[in-house]
Structures are given as structure tokens and as C-alpha cells.
Amino acid sequence: MPDFITVQDAVFEYLRPESTPVRAVDHVDLSVAQGSHVAVLGRNGSGKSTLARLINALELPLEGTVVVAGFDSQAEGSAWEIRQRCGMVFQNPDNQIVGTTVEEDVAFGPENLGVPQPEIRRAVDEALAAVGLSEYAVRPPHLLSGGQKQKLAIAGILAMKPRCILLDEATSMLDPVSRRDFMDMVIDRVRRDGITLVNITHHMEEAVLAEDVVVLSQGRVVAHGTPADVFEAVAEIRAEGLDVPAHMEIAHRLAESLGATLVHGETETPAKAVDAVIRVLAESKADRSERFSSETAASAAAVTIDATHILSAVQKLAFTYLKGTPFSNRALEEVSFQVRRGEILGIVGHSGSGKSTLVQHLNGLLRSAPGVVTVLGLDASRGGDIRAIRQKVGLLFQYPEHQLFEETVRGDIAFGPRRMGLPEEEVEARVLEAAKIVGIAEADLDRSPFELSGGQKRRAAIAGILSMRPEVLILDEPAAGLDPAGRDEILSYVSSLRDHGATLVLVSHSMEDVARLADRVLMLDHGRVAAFGDTRDVFSDEATLERAGLSLPASTAFLKRLALHLPGLDTARFTAAAAATAVLAAAGAAPANGNGGAAC
Amino acid sequence: MLKDISLGRFYPAESPLHRMDPRAKILATLVLMVLVFLANNVWSFVAYGLFSAFCIALSRVPPIHVFKSLKPILFLIVFAFLLNVFSGKGDAIFTIGPVSATWEGLWTGLRMAARLILLITTSSLLTLTTTPILVADAMERMMKPLQKIGFPAHEMAMMMSIALRFVPTLVEETDKIMKAQSSRGADYDTGGILRRARGLVSVLVPLFIGSFRRADELAVAMEARCYRGGEGRTRLRVMKTAGRDYAAFAVVLAFLQGSQPFWDYVFIPLLGAGMGLASRVISLSDGFEAQGGMVEDAVATGSETYCQPAAGKR
Numbered sequence: 001m002p003d004f005i006t007v008q009d010a011v012f013e014y015l016r017p018e019s020t021p022v023r024a025v026d027h028v029d030l031s032v033a034q035g036s037h038v039a040v041l042g043r044n045g046s047g048k049s050t051l052a053r054l055i056n057a058l059e060l061p062l063e064g065t066v067v068v069a070g071f072d073s074q075a076e077g078s079a080w081e082i083r084q085r086c087g088m089v090f091q092n093p094d095n096q097i098v099g100t101t102v103e104e105d106v107a108f109g110p111e112n113l114g115v116p117q118p119e120i121r122r123a124v125d126e127a128l129a130a131v132g133l134s135e136y137a138v139r140p141p142h143l144l145s146g147g148q149k150q151k152l153a154i155a156g157i158l159a160m161k162p163r164c165i166l167l168d169e170a171t172s173m174l175d176p177v178s179r180r181d182f183m184d185m186v187i188d189r190v191r192r193d194g195i196t197l198v199n200i201t202h203h204m205e206e207a208v209l210a211e212d213v214v215v216l217s218q219g220r221v222v223a224h225g226t227p228a229d230v231f232e233a234v235a236e237i238r239a240e241g242l243d244v245p246a247h248m249e250i251a252h253r254l255a256e257s258l259g260a261t262l263v264h265g266e267t268e269t270p271a272k273a274v275d276a277v278i279r280v281l282a283e284s285k286a287d288r289s290e291r292f293s294s295e296t297a298a299s300a301a302a303v304t305i306d307a308t309h310i311l312s313a314v315q316k317l318a319f320t321y322l323k324g325t326p327f328s329n330r331a332l333e334e335v336s337f338q339v340r341r342g343e344i345l346g347i348v349g350h351s352g353s354g355k356s357t358l359v360q361h362l363n364g365l366l367r368s369a370p371g372v373v374t375v376l377g378l379d380a381s382r383g384g385d386i387r388a389i390r391q392k393v394g395l396l397f398q399y400p401e402h403q404l405f406e407e408t409v410r411g412d413i414a415f416g417p418r419r420m421g422l423p424e425e426e427v428e429a430r431v432l433e434a435a436k437i438v439g440i441a442e443a444d445l446d447r448s449p450f451e452l453s454g455g456q457k458r459r460a461a462i463a464g465i466l467s468m469r470p471e472v473l474i475l476d477e478p479a480a481g482l483d484p485a486g487r488d489e490i491l492s493y494v495s496s497l498r499d500h501g502a503t504l505v506l507v508s509h510s511m512e513d514v515a516r517l518a519d520r521v522l523m524l525d526h527g528r529v530a531a532f533g534d535t536r537d538v539f540s541d542e543a544t545l546e547r548a549g550l551s552l553p554a555s556t557a558f559l560k561r562l563a564l565h566l567p568g569l570d571t572a573r574f575t576a577a578a579a580a581t582a583v584l585a586a587a588g589a590a591p592a593n594g595n596g597g598a599a600c
Numbered sequence: 601m602l603k604d605i606s607l608g609r610f611y612p613a614e615s616p617l618h619r620m621d622p623r624a625k626i627l628a629t630l631v632l633m634v635l636v637f638l639a640n641n642v643w644s645f646v647a648y649g650l651f652s653a654f655c656i657a658l659s660r661v662p663p664i665h666v667f668k669s670l671k672p673i674l675f676l677i678v679f680a681f682l683l684n685v686f687s688g689k690g691d692a693i694f695t696i697g698p699v700s701a702t703w704e705g706l707w708t709g710l711r712m713a714a715r716l717i718l719l720i721t722t723s724s725l726l727t728l729t730t731t732p733i734l735v736a737d738a739m740e741r742m743m744k745p746l747q748k749i750g751f752p753a754h755e756m757a758m759m760m761s762i763a764l765r766f767v768p769t770l771v772e773e774t775d776k777i778m779k780a781q782s783s784r785g786a787d788y789d790t791g792g793i794l795r796r797a798r799g800l801v802s803v804l805v806p807l808f809i810g811s812f813r814r815a816d817e818l819a820v821a822m823e824a825r826c827y828r829g830g831e832g833r834t835r836l837r838v839m840k841t842a843g844r845d846y847a848a849f850a851v852v853l854a855f856l857q858g859s860q861p862f863w864d865y866v867f868i869p870l871l872g873a874g875m876g877l878a879s880r881v882i883s884l885s886d887g888f889e890a891q892g893g894m895v896e897d898a899v900a901t902g903s904e905t906y907c908q909p910a911a912g913k914r
Contacts, residue, residue, distance in 0.1 A: 053820075058820060058823060080826060080828070083824055083825070084826055087824070087825070088824045090820070092814075092817060094769050095814045095817035095821065098761075098762065098765065098822060098825075099761075099765065100610070100731055100761060100764055100765045101731050103836065104731070104836060104837075108822075108825055108827070109826060110834075111833050111834050111836060112826040112833055114832045114834050116834060117834055117835065117836065117838050120835075120836045121836065124836060138612050140610060141765075142769055142772070156825065157825075160826070360779065363783055365779050365782060387787075390782070390783055390785060395780075395783040396783075397780045397783075400780065402773075402777070402806055403777055403806050404806065405802050405806050415784055415785070415786075415802070416785050419784065419785030419786065419787075450809065464784060465784065468785070
């Protein structure tokens with residue numbers, strides 16, 4: 001198969017004013033065969049987006065060459081030829097839509113190519129049918145969901161009849177369900193039409209779908225091979241700040257703690273990994289000891305929460321957007337729950353299930369009858385003292401860094417306390433305290449927030465809420481758009497806030513994140529409460545999760561498979577380490593059954 | 601609140617007004633708007649009102665949507681009305697302090713209010729039945745003759761349609777930022793002017809910075825989709841002025857003549873006829889009935905180096 005993309009020894013640098021240039025791509029070699037599917041993994045800032053731009057001739061290499069479809073990107077006029085054949089989908093769904101209706105946006109590319117009108121019509125209709133948006137053809141794009149907007153972006157490319165599609169973190173702003181749906185559609189499409197697919201991502205669950213995985217770090221290729229090759233080096237991938245599929249990580253941890261070795265490719269799929277785990281357990285039967293069961297007992301519930309101390313109560317809350325108009329939309333119905341002092345309450349649900357609407361009621365941004373919302377004894381649903389409630393209930397929106405506005409980080413963190421009318425010394429003390437919690441150096445406080453890196457900006461924005469010392473802190477997708485290492489970092493700050501006496505409400509699409517952090521979980525489905533209870537109970541009920549359009553946390557899903565062979569296995573374990581420990585405990589507790597079953 | 605702004609919001613429906621050539625629609629709207637200012641007796645307003653009602657019914661847009669566009673200027677309407685009521689000359693109807701309402705003032709005020717209402721309903725009927733990109737397209741084509749003297753017609757139209765495309769997005773973003781800052785204690789509803797202006801900074805700065813980020817990303821995305829200006833571009837939508845467009849335009853003109861004392865405003869029909877002629881000229885000069893010409897255009901401009909400078913800029 002001939003190569004469609006050949007990157008040879010490419011170097012690219014970004015110039016910075018009054019500073020040394022940043023080398024984003026550092027002597028990269030890469031070849032992509034016609035019709036193949038390659039995933040490029042790497043942390044934010046690893047140079048993967050720059051690589052995509054080099055391939056699409058949006059940037060030209062400083063050294064080396066980039067040849068796409070036989071055109072050298074540096075040759076006169078080839079950028080136009082390359083972009084015709086190689087379409088690109090970007091991260092932010094909103095910022096790549098040009099048209100004011102869906103079909104007009106799809107037509108944008110063919111129009112630029114000068115395709116005659118009747119053919120544009122045909123190409124647009126075909127592309128919309130291919131991505132399943134035909135019924136939305138005349139809709140304004142802002143009424144689409146995030147997932148639909150990205151499908152629209154793909155349709156815009158398909159209408160240009162490309163031979164290659166580049167996805168530049170195209171799914172990073174989507175929720176897990178839309179992400180899977182989007183990737184399934186794209187992969188089905190490219191396979192059918194023989195289109196080459198280059199997917200730049202930091203989601204390992206997408207990377208495992210590729211034939212070839214390339215891992216970039218600081219502009220260099222640090223790993224290249226099949227998904228099995230790349231992910232089996234669990235420790236290395238982890239060190240790169242990336243995730244490893246749960247079944248691989250659990251199996252490798254287990255093998256490591258038993259001193260066993262896994263054969264190459266043995267953990268490629270969850271089914272294979274189950275067999276591998278059973279084999280390893282059987283072989284090391286002799287080594288097993290009782291110590292594992294005592295470890296599991298210790299890990300449970302380190303923090304005690306006073307179940308009787310209700311901090312906030314919501315009773316029969318209902319809310320309708322645009323009431324009395326044809327667009328009226330019932331967002332919440334009969335929602336009741338309580339928040340206990342000192343707990344982390346997770347709120348999960350698919351997009352549009354009412355999560356954001358619900359949390360906006362907790363600090364009085366939205367108020368509605370019917371229903372009663374009380375927070376710390378104050379009535380947030382009607383009349384109540386909204387100022388007092390907002391001071392006690394901090395609400396951090398998605399992408400909070402987009403709300404920074406002061407000249408210095410210090411000024412931005414001080415905004416809240418100043419509005420509370422605190423004396424200047426107190427404001428200063430709170431700024432320092434908040435900066436310390438989120439790990440912003442004092443030297444950075446006098447910089448402009450816009451000079452900070454993405455992760456730092458988010459921390460500054462979180463500090464801006466913490467400085468108000470809220471008793472309840474609501475976080476809406478605090479890790480959205482971050483790479484796995486950035487996500488883990490933010491989530492560790494979040495869980496440490498509990499030590500500072502805060503009660504937390506964590507809204508997230510990620511079952512894994514909520515499962516790891518939350519004490520209790522509220523599951524919403526179409527504006528109604530689908531489940532409310534202890535985290536392990538909620539995440540054990542696969543049927544209810546599925547009904548609400550959600551899935552089991554990845555580690556639990558794998559443990560459930562294993563539990564068929566290991567009766568008594570506790571499947572409510574949400575980190576690879578805890579999962580491995582649980583497997584050892586179950587294997588130790590039921591040797592005859594567990595390994596007897598494994599033989600067949 | 602913010603989402604209620606209906607200006608520039610297209611209402612999808614199947615109706616004769618939706619199908620009408622946007623150029624004819626824009627011209628008709630312009631004529632009607634001129635007419636509003638020339639109307640000055642009760643009957644002309646009644647006739648205009650009936651005609652507007654007829655157009656609304658024809659458009660299949662629920663009337664509530666049309667009237668919603670009045671909301672933002674309701675204050676202005678009431679203000680203009682009251683100002684006129686109390687500043688007219690003649691016999692007082694009643695007196696409050698130093699000012700008194702007069703019959704003449706009442707009539708002037710009513711006229712003013714009616715004009716504003718009719719003006720807004722007419723123009724919003726255009727934007728409700730025409731997608732913004734079609735309005736932009738039509739404007740581009742109507743301005744095309746000006747391209748000969750160096751007027752950037754395509755660029756203007758592209759700017760306009762992108763602006764229209766991003767209005768709802770930015771409205772949503774404003775709403776989000778205001779909520780986020782409210783959560784941090786910002787208060788946009790109380791306090792003096794200075795305090796409110798200060799509060800506005802916390803909304804405008806992030807909005808501004810966000811818009812720049814969007815603009816950057818959009819520009820790259822457009823480049824990646826082979827955009828390189830208006831040359832050699834074809835269009836999904838072809839504008840064809842059909843018989844019914846001339847008929848519609850004729851109705852507007854007939855209405856214009858019928859509702860006005862002809863001898864008072866001889867120049868209005870002349871103006872209308874001139875515009876009708878202009879519309880005809882534009883649709884012919886456009887050459888969209890002859891599509892072959894367009895294809896040739898596209899071939900002729902084939903692969904240019906337009907992408908090149910952008911790619912090599914760094």
C-alpha cells in the first residue's frame with residue numbers, strides 16, 4: 001500500500017516575542033499508508049496538533065519535508081491541493097462552523113472548490129445522510145448538540161470527497177457517549193470509503209481502535225506500534241501522562257504484584273485479559289497469602305460523614321426553559337435529594353439530562369416554583385438572601401478559565417472576596433491561601449492570567465472561587481478538555497479541598513472520575529432522578545446506568561467480566577490498584593471455586 | 601432574557617415569503633420602510649397594518665415571534681409616544697404640572713409609535729423568513745456591480761454572514777459569563793452607574809478575549825476548508841427571480857400607490873419603479889440563469905497560490 005502521508009525529519013518552532021522559540025515538533029518521521037487508521041497520542045503541548053497542521057499545510061516545516069498525496073507541502077500551490085484531499089476537524093465544535101444553517105455549512109468546502117451547483121447539492125445531501133444529520137439540514141447550527149456539531153464538521157469534509165481525514169482532538173469537548181457515537185460513525189465511514197484517518201487524541205479508548213499508535217512527547221516520537229505494543233508498556237505510557245485501557249492496566253498490575261510475566265498481546269482485548277488474569281492467578285496459587293484481604297478492608301471509607309447533618313436539601317424541584325413558548329423545554333421534574341456536610345456528592349447524567357440546570361438552583365442563579373431548595377438553612381428557591389447564598393455556595397462552571405478578566409492573577413482571585421466587602425488585609429490573606437491550595441506560585445500572582453498555560457489558568461480560576469471560602473463548592477466538569485495527567489492533577493486538588501472543610505458537589509460525564517471521588521451519587525435521566533445513593537451501589541447497577549444512557553466505570557466493567565470466573569469478587573473498585581487488590585483478595589478467599597472455574 | 605432577541609433569527613417554515621427571491625424581498629422591504637415614513641393619515645396606517653398582517657399570515661410565522669422583536673425597543677416606542685403627546689401644541693386634554701397632553705400631540709405620538717412598530721415588524725419579517733446567509737448572499741449579489749469600482753462585495757457579505765452566525769453563540773457565552781461572575785459576587789442589577797460599569801468589565805473582557813480566540817480558530821478552520829476569498833467560489837443556493845417574485849414586488853408597488861394619495865407623492869411610485877428596475881437589472885446581470893458561466897469561472901481560477909502566503913506566514 002503506498003504511503004499517503006510521509007513526514008520526514010520534520011522540525012517546527014513557534015516564535016515567541018522576547019524569548020527563545022519553542023520547538024513544537026522535533027525531528028519527527030511518520031508515514032501513513034493509504035486507507036489506514038493511525039492514532040497520535042500525547043499530552044497537551046506534546047506537539048501533536050502542530051503535527052496535524054503540518055500535514056494539512058496550515059504550517060510549513062522549518063526543516064525536513066511533509067508530503068501528502070504526492071504533494072510536497074512547501075511547493076508552490078500545493079497547500080490548496082493537500083487541503084482538498086485532506087480534511088481536518090478541530091477541537092472546538094463552535095469555532096469551525098461558518099454557515100448559518102447546517103446545509104450551508106456543509107456546502108462551504110465544495111463552494112470554495114468551485115464545484116458546480118447541482119453537484120454541491122448532491123454532495124451536501126450525501127454527506128448529511130452519511131453522518132445522520134439529514135433531518136437537521138435547515139437548522140441553525142447553534143441548536144445542535146456538541147456531538148452533532150462535530151458530525152456536521154465531518155459532513156463538511158465528506159462533501160469535499162477527501163482521501164484523508166485529520167481529527168485534531170475532535171472529541172475532547174464531547175461527553176463519553178457522544179464521543180463513542182462520533183468515533184463509531186467516523187470509523188465506519190472511513191472504512192467504507194477507504195479514507196485514511198489520522199486521529200490526534202489523548203483518549204486511549206479511541207487509540208485502541210487504530211491500527212497504528214504513535215506517542216509524541218515534547219515534539220518527539222517516543223513510541224510507535226500497534227495499540228497492543230504501545231499500551232503493554234503500561235509504566236512508560238503512564239509516565240507520559242496518558243491513560244492505559246483499564247483491562248490492560250489491571251492485568252499488568254496484577255501480574256507485577258505476583259511476579260508473573262504476561263505474553264505479548266495477551267491483554268489486547270478485555271476478553272483476552274480475563275484469560276490472562278486467570279492464568280496468572282492459577283500459576284501463582286502457591287504464593288498467595290492472606291495479606292491482600294486485610295488491605296482491602298483498610299481502603300474503605302477513611303472519611304466519616306455525619307449522615308444526619310444535611311447541608312442542603314432539594315425537594316420536588318421542577319424547571320422549564322422558555323416556559324410558554326413553542327421552544328419550552330422541561331429540564332427538571334420532581335427532583336429531590338440532600339447534600340450532607342463534608343461529603344463529595346457526584347452528579348452524573350448524559351448531556352441534556354439537567355445536571356447544569358440543577359446545580360444553578362443550588363446558588364440561586366436559577367429560581368423556580370414549584371420546588372424548594374434550602375442551602376445552609378437559607379431559602380434559595382424564592383425570596384431568600386441570594387448574596388449570602390452565593391458567598392456560601394461556590395459554583396465553578398465548565399472551562400472556568402474563560403471567565404478570567406483582571407489584569408493580574410492576584411486581582412482575579414481577589415475579585416470574589418472584594419465583592420464580599422472584606423477588608424483589604426483579609427482579601428490578601430485569602431488570595432494567598434487559595435493560591436497555595438491550587439499550587440500557584442506567589443511569583444505568578446502578579447502576572448497576567450492570560451500569560452499562564454491552560455492548566456495554570458484553570459487553577460487560577462478555581463482559586464478565584466476558593467478565595468470566597470465557600471462552604472459548598474460545586475464543580476461542573478472541572479477536568480473538561482484536560483489531558484489525563486492534567487485531569488488527575490485537578491481532581492487531586494478537588495479531593496484535597498475536603499480536608500479544608502468544604503462540601504463538594506462534582507458534576508461530571510466521566511463515570512471513572514465520579515466513581516473515584518464521590519461518596520454518594522445522584523444520577524439524572526431526562527430531568528428526573530434515576531438513582532441516588534452510595535457510589536458503590538449506584539455504579540453496580542448496570543441496568544439503571546444503561547437506561548440513563550451511561551456506562552459502568554471501565555474498571556468495574558472489566559471486574560464484572562472477571563467475576564464470572566471469580567465469585568465473590570468486589571466489582572466496585574474504581575482504580576487499577578484497588579481493582580488488582582480486589583482480584584487478589586477474591587482469588588485468595590475462594591481458591592477452589594475461582595481457579596476451578598478458570599479452567600473451563 | 602438575552603435569548604429573547606429575535607432579530608436575525610430565522611423561523612423555518614414553508615411559505616411563499618420564504619420562497620421569494622431574497623433580493624426582491626430586500627428591495628420590497630426597503631420600499632415598505634420608506635413608505636412607513638411617508639404614511640401620514642389614518643387610512644394609510646390602517647392599510648399598511650392590514651398589509652403587514654396579510655404578510656405575516658402569508659409567512660406562516662407565528663405572530664408572537666414577529667411581535668417579540670418589538671420587545672427590545674418597547675421602551676423607545678413608549679418614550680417617543682409620551683414625548684410627542686406632551687409636546688404638541690393646541691388644546692390640552694389634561695395637564696400634569698408644567699406639561700399638558702394635546703390632541704395634536706396624541707395624534708403625532710400615535711403616528712410615531714405606529715411607524716416604529718411597523719418598521720420593526722416589516723424588517724423582522726424579512727429576517728424571520730430569510731436565513732441570514734441568504735440575506736448576506738443577496739446583498740453580495742446586489743452589491744456586485746460595485747465590485748467593478750473596487751468595492752469588496754464578497755468580503756462584506758462573508759463578514760456579515762459570519763457575524764450573524766456567531767450572534768447566538770456569543771449571546772449564549774455572555775449569559776454563561778454573567779452567571780459565572782454572579783457566582784463570584786458580581787451584581788449587574790443594583791448599584792450606581794460606576795458600579796454597574798465596573799461589573800460590565802468582568803463580562804466584556806472575557807467575551808472580547810473569547811471572541812478573538814474564536815476568530816483565530818475559525819480563520820484556521822476556514823483555511824483548512826480551502827477558503828481563499830470570493831474568487832472561483834460557487835454557491836449551494838442559486839437565486840432565481842421567478843414570476844411570483846415580480847408579482848410580489850408588483851403587489852408591494854400597487855399597495856404603495858393604492859394606499860397613498862397619488863397626487864401627494866408622485867415620486868414614490870417613481871422610486872418604486874426605479875427599484876423594481878434595479879432589481880430586474882441585478883438579477884439579469886448576475887447571470888444565474890446561465891449557469892455555464894459560473895462553471896467556467898471556477899475552472900479558470902483553478903489552483904491558485906492563495907493558500908500559500910497564509911501557510912508560509914510563520
